[in-house]
Structures are given as structure tokens and as C-alpha cells.
Amino acid sequence: MVDQEDKTPENKVTPASRQYPDPKRKLRQEVAKTGHSWDGIEEYDNPMPRWWLWTFYITIAWAVIYWLFYPAWPLVTRATQGILGYDSRAAVVSDIERFNTENQVWFDRLLATDVDAISDDPELQRFAVNAGGSVFRAQCSQCHGTGGAGVQASGFPNLLDDDWLWGGTMDDIHETVRYGIRNEDYPDARWSQMPAFGSDGLLDEGEIDQVVHYVLQMSNQGHDAELATAGEEVFLNNCASCHGESGEGDYFVGAPALNNQVWLYGGSFEAIRHSVYYSRFGVMPGFADRLRDAEIRAVAAYVHQLGGGE
Amino acid sequence: MSSQDDSPQLYAAREPIFPRRVKGNFRTLKWWLMGVLLGIYYITPWIRWDRGPAMPDQAVLVDIANRRFFFFMIEIWPHEFYFVAGLLIMAGIGLFLFTSAFGRVWCGYACPQTVWTDLFILVERWIEGDRNARVRLHRQTWNGEKVRKYGTKWLVWLLIAVGTGGAWIFYFADAPTLLRDLFTLNAHPAAYITVGILTATTFFFGGFFREQICIYACPWPRIQAAMVDEDTLTVGYRDWRGEPRGKLKKGQLDPAQGDCIDCMACVNVCPMGIDIRDGQQMECITCGLCIDACDEVMDRIGKPRGLIDYLALSDEVRERQGAPAIPVWKHVFRPRTMVYTVLWAGIGIGLIVALFLRTDIDMSISPVRNPTYVVLSDGTIRNAYDIRLRNMSNEPRPFFLSVADAPSIRLTIEGEAGQLVTVPADEQASFRVYLTAPPGIEASRSASTPVRLWASVPGETARIYGETVFNGREQ
Numbered sequence: 105m106v107d108q109e110d111k112t113p114e115n116k117v118t119p120a121s122r123q124y125p126d127p128k129r130k131l132r133q134e135v136a137k138t139g140h141s142w143d144g145i146e147e148y149d150n151p152m153p154r155w156w157l158w159t160f161y162i163t164i165a166w167a168v169i170y171w172l173f174y175p176a177w178p179l180v181t182r183a184t185q186g187i188l189g190y191d192s193r194a195a196v197v198s199d200i201e202r203f204n205t206e207n208q209v210w211f212d213r214l215l216a217t218d219v220d221a222i223s224d225d226p227e228l229q230r231f232a233v234n235a236g237g238s239v240f241r242a243q244c245s246q247c248h249g250t251g252g253a254g255v256q257a258s259g260f261p262n263l264l265d266d267d268w269l270w271g272g273t274m275d276d277i278h279e280t281v282r283y284g285i286r287n288e289d290y291p292d293a294r295w296s297q298m299p300a301f302g303s304d305g306l307l308d309e310g311e312i313d314q315v316v317h318y319v320l321q322m323s324n325q326g327h328d329a330e331l332a333t334a335g336e337e338v339f340l341n342n343c344a345s346c347h348g349e350s351g352e353g354d355y356f357v358g359a360p361a362l363n364n365q366v367w368l369y370g371g372s373f374e375a376i377r378h379s380v381y382y383s384r385f386g387v388m389p390g391f392a393d394r395l396r397d398a399e400i401r402a403v404a405a406y407v408h409q410l411g412g413g414e
Numbered sequence: 415m416s417s418q419d420d421s422p423q424l425y426a427a428r429e430p431i432f433p434r435r436v437k438g439n440f441r442t443l444k445w446w447l448m449g450v451l452l453g454i455y456y457i458t459p460w461i462r463w464d465r466g467p468a469m470p471d472q473a474v475l476v477d478i479a480n481r482r483f484f485f486f487m488i489e490i491w492p493h494e495f496y497f498v499a500g501l502l503i504m505a506g507i508g509l510f511l512f513t514s515a516f517g518r519v520w521c522g523y524a525c526p527q528t529v530w531t532d533l534f535i536l537v538e539r540w541i542e543g544d545r546n547a548r549v550r551l552h553r554q555t556w557n558g559e560k561v562r563k564y565g566t567k568w569l570v571w572l573l574i575a576v577g578t579g580g581a582w583i584f585y586f587a588d589a590p591t592l593l594r595d596l597f598t599l600n601a602h603p604a605a606y607i608t609v610g611i612l613t614a615t616t617f618f619f620g621g622f623f624r625e626q627i628c629i630y631a632c633p634w635p636r637i638q639a640a641m642v643d644e645d646t647l648t649v650g651y652r653d654w655r656g657e658p659r660g661k662l663k664k665g666q667l668d669p670a671q672g673d674c675i676d677c678m679a680c681v682n683v684c685p686m687g688i689d690i691r692d693g694q695q696m697e698c699i700t701c702g703l704c705i706d707a708c709d710e711v712m713d714r715i716g717k718p719r720g721l722i723d724y725l726a727l728s729d730e731v732r733e734r735q736g737a738p739a740i741p742v743w744k745h746v747f748r749p750r751t752m753v754y755t756v757l758w759a760g761i762g763i764g765l766i767v768a769l770f771l772r773t774d775i776d777m778s779i780s781p782v783r784n785p786t787y788v789v790l791s792d793g794t795i796r797n798a799y800d801i802r803l804r805n806m807s808n809e810p811r812p813f814f815l816s817v818a819d820a821p822s823i824r825l826t827i828e829g830e831a832g833q834l835v836t837v838p839a840d841e842q843a844s845f846r847v848y849l850t851a852p853p854g855i856e857a858s859r860s861a862s863t864p865v866r867l868w869a870s871v872p873g874e875t876a877r878i879y880g881e882t883v884f885n886g887r888e889q
């Protein structure tokens with residue numbers, strides 16, 4: 105910036121000596137300064153504009169009006185209620201009600217559609233998957249995981265793969281969700297029990313080792329060939345009735361396939377041996393009384409499209 | 415504090431300003447600009463542009479519900495928002511350029527606050543008369559005349575304000591439909607609220623707040639100061655020529671006095687209510703009206719024009735020392751403005767190139783991480799991806815999805831038999847896509863392998879790829 109003071113020739117009038125036409129009009133130079141100075145920059149003490157003052161008063165008035173209309177002052181048990189009676193809890197409740205009424209049309213449509221025909225209607229399928237997803241996250245994710253992957257080797261089935269215990273069609277999944285697994289609350293629940301071959305003394309230790317090696321061989325894992333050959337007979341006599349002659353499993357009794365790479369309780373020698381010796385008893389609650397029928401259909405549709413549906 | 419008068423005044427009322435009517439080059443320019451700018455604002459939403467069936471036929475439309483921005487032949491999707499960002503940056507740099515070259519031209523000529531205030535003052539003058547009549551009316555006590563004139567003025571202002579607020583919303587919905595809905599009371603409440611708010615702001619800012627917006631509220635003057643230097647054109651008073659000022663004596667200029675005859679014309683026309691003869695001031699929006707007013711006076715007393723003029727600060731120094739001012743073009747073309755021009759043009763060219771290179775399909779891939787992979791019963795490893803495909807043309811099109819350079823990895827789509835999906839016209843659709851790798855290969859045994867997915871439209875050249883990773887079971 106140009107410093108005017110230095111360059112002004114002496115014979116020129118300086119602003120301070122000028123005659124101002126309007127005597128009421130104050131020269132800038134006459135306004136008092138605050139006395140603050142930063143790097144030589146000083147501050148005029150100009151009055152605030154009047155509208156600013158009004159705005160300030162209006163905000164105060166606004167606050168008072170607000171107290172009157174909305175919950176404001178905290179009292180012992182709750183705050184003052186305000187004339188409008190606004191209540192954020194009530195607002196949430198009414199929101200939920202509104203969504204429920206809006207969704208009712210869709211839930212009715214879900215109920216009116218055959219379980220395995222839901223996916224034929226893309227709109228309905230989209231609704232079912234979204235609604236089912238939220239049911240899943242609230243009700244199922246504790247065991248099956250938020251992504252549906254279960255907990256590996258710990259007995260919580262992965263719902264994403266193509267291996268099912270009780271069947272992976274829409275009808276199968278629907279039925280499982282309704283009544284659960286080995287669930288005494290529902291006579292219709294799927295039920296089966298594997299004998300504890302070791303702890304109940306049905307097989308001796310040697311036979312158990314043989315059959316475990318046979319199962320390892322069946323699933324293409326490292327095994328002792330000699331023990332496995334000996335285990336074939338043990339398998340055919342004790343296990344094949346449920347797990348199938350080649351270990352393909354049976355949905356009807358919830359017997360897992362043993363000739364593949366998916367293991368609910370782990371596929372190592374130790375894990376399989378534990379299963380044979382003590383048996384396993386995985387349970388799942390039924391949801392027939394906890395969820396509405398339409399919600400059960402929705403969650404079945406959701407699980408079916410996770411990647412493993414049959 | 416000795417007396418009442420000495421005590422500091424904490425709050426000051428606004429001093430009303432009654433700008434006088436003026437004629438001249440800058441005033442003419444301002445009238446033209448006002449016409450053009452208001453015309454653009456009011457007419458733009460009504461321009462039609464045919465984009466085929468099922469597409470809006472409004473040339474300029476910000477379609478918030480469908481998340482599209484239409485500008486004549488250009489359609490911007492949300493993921494292309496960088497075009498809008500680029501335009502905003504260009505607008506910013508353009509302002510920098512104009513400010514460093516010509517000072518506050520934005521404020522003086524183009525700012526909506528200035529344009530609407532100008533329009534409101536015009537209305538005021540039509541109804542109440544010129545400056546003196548308005549001052550008289552302002553001072554006089556309320557009577558029939560004052561009520562009638564003020565009432566009419568406020569009513570006309572209000573109509574303009576409603577029109578202004580009303581025009582704004584037409585940029586966001588089909589204008590003819592919305593206009594009908596507005597009158598039949600079928601429009602969305604947001605439309606009425608927006609019109610209401612903009613009506614109120616236009617009415618108060620243009621009618622009553624005027625220069626106070628520039629002085630107290632607007633951030634732009636604060637930023638502007640950083641772009642102004644001694645070469646920037648501002649409006650200045652040649653006090654070395656005008657002083658000592660004095661009235662004409664018997665219609666004659668005293669040879670001992672300067673050219674300023676203290677007629678107050680420059681002060682009376684100023685919409686900011688300042689006296690430019692005090693030197694450059696914060697309030698001055700460089701609208702040039704005082705130049706017009708003064709030139710008229712100089713013509714009348716037979717003195718050269720330009721006692722008040724567009725001047726750079728460096729000119730002032732030169733002229734005081736008797737040297738001629740630097741020509742305007744030399745002030746304007748200087749490194750600073752050239753840098754701004756190059757930046758501005760660079761971004762502009764970049765945007766145009768990007769506009770022509772963009773394809774009308776797009777794909778975004780987000781790998782599903784919960785879980786990272788799934789082992790299937792035959793031991794193959796499967797990864798899932800949520801893929802979003804965008805079809806930016808106005809007919810439905812099939813998309814063929816494939817994996818590049820990995821023949822053993824199989825691609826399948828949830829709920830579809832093949833690798834082909836259809837995306838409706840001008841929409842985006844999401845699909846769950848699976849990649850399955852046999853157990854033996856490297857990809858299924860390493861933690862993460864980069865893969866490239868292609869989406870192409872069969873029978874067309876449109877093709878696009880996206881990079882993602884395949885997660886295997888580490889061994």
C-alpha cells in the first residue's frame with residue numbers, strides 16, 4: 105500500500121483541515137480509538153449499529169417464548185413441559201407407529217405370498233430382504249454374526265456357504281427359523297441326537313481313531329491310510345445310517361455332510377474325535393412366538409439370498 | 415464524562431440514504447447489467463430442452479429428489495459432483511481475477527444485493543420522487559400522502575420480493591408444474607417455506623437493510639481486501655485537482671480554487687451514503703455513480719471530466735507528482751491477473767476435457783468385508799462384492815460383468831443366471847457379485863490379490879473397469 109502522508113506535497117490541503125459540508129457528519133478521525141494497537145494498526149471505537157442491539161433483544165425475547173412453548177427448565181423429576189406439550193419420546197413412538205402402518209401393506213403381501221414364491225416378485229423380495237436384514241441384525245446376529253458368517257469351528261453355522269444341516273431352500277430356512285433346532289418349546293422343532301460313541305462306551309478308543317481317520321480321508325485331508333481303511337467298516341456300521349454311505353449327510357435328520365470342506369465344529373483330527381467321542385448338541389431357539397409370521401418370512405428371504413440359498 | 419454529549423454513544427441508528435437520480439455511462443451500464451442479470455434469473459428456469467421421454471425437459475434443473483443436475487445438454491450425477499465443485503472454484507477464481515483487476519466490480523455491478531437494492535431504489539423513486547421529495551416525505555409526519563406512498567412502495571417491493579423468492583424454487587422442480595401447484599396449493603410445504611424466507615430476505619435486504627448488508631454482514635469485502643493492491647482500480651477523487659474546493663461565485667470559478675465546486679452531487683447519488691472526497695473508504699462498492707454525477711457537473715462548468723474517476727492507488731502517487739496516470743490496460747494486465755487467468759482457464763479446459771471424455775456408464779465396487787471370504791463345501795473360496803452400476807443414458811441397457819486376466823476365477827451374480835444384468839434408463843442399480851476361486855490357485859491361498867472387474871455394454875464401445883481385491887485363506 106502507498107503511504108499517502110509521505111507523498112503529499114506540502115502545499116496540498118490535508119484532510120483534517122477540510123471544510124465538511126455537513127457539520128453533523130463526523131469525520132472518521134474524530135471517532136475515538138480504543139487505544140489498542142497491533143503492529144501499528146489501531147481500532148476505532150465506533151458505536152454498534154442499532155439493528156444489532158434490536159437483534160440482541162429479539163434473541164432474548166425468543167428465548168422466553170421458547171421456554172413457554174417447549175420443555176425448558178429442569179425440575180426435580182422432569183423439565184417444564186411447555187404449551188406445545190412436545191416430547192421427543194412421544195415423537196419417536198409416533199414415528200415408529202407411522203412406519204409400522206406404512207409397512208403393514210407389505211407385511212400383508214408377504215403373508216399372502218407362498219414362501220418360495222417371494223423372490224418371484226422383485227419389489228416384495230426387496231422389501232423382504234431389507235426388513236429381514238434388520239430382523240436378522242436384531243435377533244440372529246448374536247450367534248450367526250452380523251455378516252451371517254457364524255463363528256467358525258464353534259458350532260454357530262455360517263449362513264453364507266452352500267453347506268446346510270437341515271436344508272437351504274426357502275421352505276427349509278423358514279421352518280428352521282420358526283421352530284428352531286432341538287428346541288423343546290416346540291414339538292415341531294427339528295430334532296435329532298448323535299450318540300456319544302466314546303463317553304457312552306459304544307466304540308472303543310481304537311475304533312474311534314480309525315473312524316476319525318476315515319472321515320479325514322473322506323474330506324481329502326491328511327490321514328493315516330491304514331487306520332482309515334480299518335475305519336471304513338466302523339463308519340458303515342455306526343455312522344452311515346445318518347451321514348450316508350459316502351458321508352454326504354442327510355437334511356432329514358440334520359446330519360452334516362462329512363465329505364466336504366465345511367466343518368461346524370472344526371475339521372482337525374482333535375475336533376472330529378471330540379465330536380465322535382462326546383457327540384454335539386447344537387440348539388437354536390424358535391421364533392414362532394417372538395416374531396410375527398411376516399417377519400419370519402422376511403428373515404428367511406434375507407438368509408436365503410446371502411449366498412448359499414438352494 | 416462532563417456532559418451528556420461527551421458520553422460515548424454505544425448504539426447508533428442507521429442514517430437513511432436517499433440516492434439521487436443520475437445519468438451517465440456507468441449508470442447506463444448498470445441499467446443494462448440489471449436487465450440482463452434479472453432476465454437470466456427469472457427466465458432461465460422456463461427454458462425447455464428436450465431430453466427424450468421420461469426425462470425432465472427443463473434446460474437448467476437441480477433435481478434434488480432424483481439427485482441430478484441438468485444444464486442444457488449436460489447431465490451431472492452425484493458421483494460427478496467434481497464438475498460442480500470445479501465450476502464453483504472457477505467462479506471463485508473469476509471473482510479474484512475481476513477483483514484484482516477492477517476492484518469491487520462484483521459489488522458495484524453484479525452482486526444480487528446491489529442489483530435488487532438498485533431495483534428497489536428505482537421503485538422508490540417512481541413512487542415518491544427524486545431525492546429531495548423523498549427526504550421531505552421522510553421528515554414529514556404521517557399523513558394520507560405518506561401512508562399512500564409508503565404503502566404503495568412497500569406493496570411493490572413485496573411483489574418483487576415474492577417474485578424473487580418464487581423464481582428461485584423453479585430451479586429445483588419442473589417450472590410450469592410447480593407454478594400450477596403453487597397456485598392450487600398443491601406444492602410441497604418446503605416450496606412455500608422457501609418462497610417465504612426468500613421473500614422476507616429480499617424485502618428487508620433490498621428495502622431496508624441495503625448498504626448495511628455490505629458494511630456489516632457480507633464476508634466478501636473482507637476477503638476482497640486480500641486481492642487488492644496498488645494497481646487495482648478503485649474509485650478515487652483527484653483532490654490535487656479539486657482542492658481547495660469552493661462554491662461558484664456569480665456562476666464563475668475562482669481561479670485560486672480547485673475544480674470541486676462542492677455541489678454535493680457525488681455525495682447525493684451515492685447508494686452507500688459516503689463522501690468519496692474523503693478518500694477510499696470501506697463502504698465504497700465502486701459503483702461509479704459518483705463519477706457520472708461529477709462528470710455531468712464538470713461538463714456544465716466546462717472543466718475536464720474525471721475529477722472523480724476509476725484510479726489505481728499508484729496513479730494517485732504519480733499524478734500528485736505531475737506524471738500522467740498509467741493506462742488502464744497496463745494496470746489490468748499484470749502478473750497477478752495473468753496468474754488468475756491462467757488458473758481459471760486451466761481449470762476450465764480441464765473440466766471441458768473431462769466432460770467430453772466421460773463415459774455414460776459407471777461402476778463402483780465395494781468388497782464385502784464381513785466376512786472377508788467364505789469357504790464353500792468343495793473347498794473353493796468365495797468373495798462377495800456390492801457393485802453399483804450406473805446407466806447414464808435414457809434407455810435401459812444390459813451390462814456384462816467379467817474378471818480380467820484370471821480365467822480360473824468365476825464371476826456369478828446373486829439372483830441372476832449369467833453375467834448379464836440390466837440397468838434401467840438413467841438409473842443406478844446395485845448387485846451382489848461373487849468371485850469364486852478354486853482351492854489350488856495363488857489367489858485363494860494369499861491374503862489379498864488385486865483383481866480388475868470390467869463392465870461393458872454388449873454391442874457398444876462403452877466399457878469401464880474397477881480395481882478391487884480378492885481375499886483368500888492364508889495358509
Ligand code: SF4
Pocket residue numbers: 520521522525526527528627628629632633634635699
Ligand atoms: S459487499 Fe457483499 S453484499 Fe455488498 S455489494 Fe459487495 S458482495 Fe454484494
Ligand code: SF4
Pocket residue numbers: 649680683684685686687688689690697698699700701702703704705
Ligand atoms: S463513493 Fe461513488 S463509487 Fe463509491 S459507492 Fe458511492 S457512488 Fe459508488
